[in-house]
Amino acid sequence: MTALEQPAPRTRGLPLPRLGVSGWVIAGAIIVSAGALAPVVQNSIMTTQGRTIEVLQHEQKALHVEMRQLEAEIARLTSIERVARRAGEIGLVPNAQAIYVTIGETGPEPPKIPAEHLPESLEPGSGLAP
Amino acid sequence: MAHQQARRTGRVWLPAIAFTVFAGVVLARLVQVQVLEHDRYAEQARSELYASDTVFARRGAILDRNGFLLAMSTDTWDLYVATRVWTDDEAARQASEAIAAATGHDATYLRTLVQESGLVDVLVARDVPYDAGKALLDADVPGLVGLPNTVRVHPAGDLASSVIGIIGADNTGLTGIEAWYDTELQGIPGRVIFERDTTGSPIPYGETFTTEPIPGPDIVLTIDRRMQVAAEDALQRAVEKHEATRGSIIIMDPRNGDVLALATYPRLAFSELDLSDPEHVRLLRNSAVSDMYEPGSVMKVITTAAAIDAGLVTPETTYEDTGMTFVYGIPLYNWRNGVYGEQTMTGVLQQSINTGAVFMMEKLGVELFHEYLDAFGFGKPTGLDISGEAAGMVRRPTDPEWSPVDAATQSFGQSISVTPIQMVSALAAAINGGKLVEPRLVSAMVGRDGTRHDLPATVTGQPISAETSATIRQMLADVVNPGWYSPAKPFHYTAGGKSGTASIPIEGAYTEESQIVSFAGFAPVSEPRVLILVKIDENADLVTGTDAGGPVFAALVDEVLGYLGVPPDAEQVATR
Numbered sequence: 001m002t003a004l005e006q007p008a009p010r011t012r013g014l015p016l017p018r019l020g021v022s023g024w025v026i027a028g029a030i031i032v033s034a035g036a037l038a039p040v041v042q043n044s045i046m047t048t049q050g051r052t053i054e055v056l057q058h059e060q061k062a063l064h065v066e067m068r069q070l071e072a073e074i075a076r077l078t079s080i081e082r083v084a085r086r087a088g089e090i091g092l093v094p095n096a097q098a099i100y101v102t103i104g105e106t107g108p109e110p111p112k113i114p115a116e117h118l119p120e121s122l123e124p125g126s127g128l129a130p
Numbered sequence: 131m132a133h134q135q136a137r138r139t140g141r142v143w144l145p146a147i148a149f150t151v152f153a154g155v156v157l158a159r160l161v162q163v164q165v166l167e168h169d170r171y172a173e174q175a176r177s178e179l180y181a182s183d184t185v186f187a188r189r190g191a192i193l194d195r196n197g198f199l200l201a202m203s204t205d206t207w208d209l210y211v212a213t214r215v216w217t218d219d220e221a222a223r224q225a226s227e228a229i230a231a232a233t234g235h236d237a238t239y240l241r242t243l244v245q246e247s248g249l250v251d252v253l254v255a256r257d258v259p260y261d262a263g264k265a266l267l268d269a270d271v272p273g274l275v276g277l278p279n280t281v282r283v284h285p286a287g288d289l290a291s292s293v294i295g296i297i298g299a300d301n302t303g304l305t306g307i308e309a310w311y312d313t314e315l316q317g318i319p320g321r322v323i324f325e326r327d328t329t330g331s332p333i334p335y336g337e338t339f340t341t342e343p344i345p346g347p348d349i350v351l352t353i354d355r356r357m358q359v360a361a362e363d364a365l366q367r368a369v370e371k372h373e374a375t376r377g378s379i380i381i382m383d384p385r386n387g388d389v390l391a392l393a394t395y396p397r398l399a400f401s402e403l404d405l406s407d408p409e410h411v412r413l414l415r416n417s418a419v420s421d422m423y424e425p426g427s428v429m430k431v432i433t434t435a436a437a438i439d440a441g442l443v444t445p446e447t448t449y450e451d452t453g454m455t456f457v458y459g460i461p462l463y464n465w466r467n468g469v470y471g472e473q474t475m476t477g478v479l480q481q482s483i484n485t486g487a488v489f490m491m492e493k494l495g496v497e498l499f500h501e502y503l504d505a506f507g508f509g510k511p512t513g514l515d516i517s518g519e520a521a522g523m524v525r526r527p528t529d530p531e532w533s534p535v536d537a538a539t540q541s542f543g544q545s546i547s548v549t550p551i552q553m554v555s556a557l558a559a560a561i562n563g564g565k566l567v568e569p570r571l572v573s574a575m576v577g578r579d580g581t582r583h584d585l586p587a588t589v590t591g592q593p594i595s596a597e598t599s600a601t602i603r604q605m606l607a608d609v610v611n612p613g614w615y616s617p618a619k620p621f622h623y624t625a626g627g628k629s630g631t632a633s634i635p636i637e638g639a640y641t642e643e644s645q646i647v648s649f650a651g652f653a654p655v656s657e658p659r660v661l662i663l664v665k666i667d668e669n670a671d672l673v674t675g676t677d678a679g680g681p682v683f684a685a686l687v688d689e690v691l692g693y694l695g696v697p698p699d700a701e702q703v704a705t706r
Contacts, residue, residue, distance in 0.1 A: 065204075065205045065260050068202070068203075068204050068205065069204060069205075069260070071199065071202065072199070072202055072204050072283050072285055075198065075199035075202070075285030075286070076285040076286075078198070079285055079286045079287060079289075080286070080289075080355060080356065080359050081286070081287050081289070081359075097621075098622070098688070098692055100622065100692075100697070100698045102697065
């Protein structure tokens with residue numbers, strides 16, 4: 001009797017214990033868990049972003065404060081009283097008698113004034129307000 | 131075996147009924163709470179969970195006409211101390227020393243202040259500079275709580291202080307522009323609604339609903355800081371030179387009523403203001419708009435304008451001055467009993483002759499004369515946009531105190547009380563083509579988004595014709611250039627004007643020992659750009675309005691018109 005060659009038996013892994021739980025139940029559990037975790041994650045993200053916003057708001061507030069302090073400082077430094085005092089310190093004296101000379105050429109550009117301080121009828125940088 | 135059967139009884143229904151009734155009551159209550167009165171309980175729950183607070187808007191700044199800052203708000207802290215924290219002596223000592231070092235207060239004083247107070251939180255320092263306060267708060271000083279606040283700063287110092295005015299501790303305007311435009315400057319407060327814990331404090335990262343406050347707009351004055359400095363300096367020098375008690379100077383653009391400078395002396399000093407001192411409180415009133423005075427001979431300009439406009443006289447009309455005139459049997463004399471003989475109406479203004487003014491008033495008649503006074507705006511506020519403006523006083527035939535002589539004396543500026551701004555407003559109408567323009571101190575408002583809203587100038591009447599106005603201009607030019615020396619004549623510009631020297635009535639009688647002198651004029655003559663009133667009160671040297679106010683006027687015209695770039699028109703100018 002010729003022994004028939006039989007194919008080697010296919011190796012099979014260890015059989016998983018069957019828990020008797022269907023895939024639908026597992027999927028459902030995952031979905032429920034995810035659903036339960038979602039508000040926590042969302043809350044965490046919101047809290048983090050809230051903190052970031054708060055930090056940025058503090059920075060913005062600090063910058064506004066600094067900006068206003070600088071505005072006041074510029075105004076103080078450019079006040080006529082201070083300019084006159086500094087001029088005196090460096091030896092300048094008020095002109096006792098102005099001499100007017102009429103010339104036939106266009107004068108220098110007037111000082112620029114920010115647009116918000118100009119009347120609507122004037123273009124920005126067009127010089128002194130009327 | 132016999133089975134014993136329970137005896138039927140109705141008692142089992144008792145608990146059943148009791149439970150049913152109880153369940154019914156509970157159900158009814160649930161329906162009441164959750165359905166019928168849902169809104170009320172929901173609102174109650176919200177009110178317990180949420181708290182709200184007002185967020186005050188930033189107060190707008192005050193700028194001069196060219197955009198330079200005169201008043202603005204900067205951030206500060208109001209520092210409070212929780213008294214229960216300072217019951218521990220060591221903590222109180224450390225905290226008080228830290229606060230004292232930053233604020234300049236005395237540490238012992240702070241401890242006493244807090245520990246003797248019956249309050250939960252005690253204010254220990256107001257308006258602490260932002261950086262210093264923040265450093266203290268970041269250092270976690272025990273018991274220290276900081277509330278953000280703002281303080282008004284004046285980068286140009288006390289310049290135009292009587293115009294700007296002051297605000298109170300609650301950031302509400304009390305005087306000046308700060309008071310008149312308080313609603314606009316304050317902006318619109320916002321509101322923040324937040325979740326709170328059991329102590330009422332906001333829950334960190336809890337729900338917050340914020341309505342952002344809308345900052346107040348910046349207010350652009352008609353005041354020019356350069357002219358304001360010139361006016362204030364000139365006024366102080368004049369008051370000191372003539373040993374006067376006070377004074378005021380107004381510079382106005384007669385074309386549109388823009389007040390370019392308004393100076394009063396003595397003036398309010400922001401940094402030294404002490405509201406417990408009556409003298410300081412008095413300075414809060416702007417004397418150029420609140421104080422009345424008898425204008426004296428400056429009033430002759432109005433009388434002349436009325437008589438010419440009515441067609442009753444011309445500049446060349448003549449009359450004979452004898453030094454006095456009788457009105458209802460009462461003699462009225464010229465200043466210092468001068469006698470001038472035959473005079474034109476121009477001569478009346480040049481020599482400031484009282485009898486000439488009475489001559490014109492008598493031609494007008496009392497009724498028409500008073501109609502012109504009304505048309506020029508006397509006896510009522512001009513409408514200047516600042517708090518505390520007085521109406522002035524014009525005695526009329528219907529008044530119980532009326533005397534038939536009053537109209538005659540009113541023609542040369544007595545028996546009539548005006549404010550300096552009222553006089554300037556009337557004179558502007560006399561020389562600007564006859565238009566009565568409402569004087570104003572604010573020309574525009576600038577929103578936080580940079581949008582500028584210009585406020586239009588307002589013409590409220592036409593008391594005289596343009597032709598009469600041109601005639602008055604020339605007559606007043608002849609007053610400043612009479613053909614002899616005039617201290618009121620500017621060096622570089624043509625000008626017109628009139629002086630006034632009025633005795634001060636004390637208990638109904640005039641005395642020559644106390645007077646108010648003034649000079650009002652304009653320049654250039656052809657197209658007036660500025661109208662200037664210089665008023666000096668109770669000058670001890672008793673010089674006239676021409677001698678005291680004239681030189682101030684002349685110097686201001688040269689300075690101000692030069693600054694405005696107006697070409698000189700009164701002297702030979704070098705050309706190349």
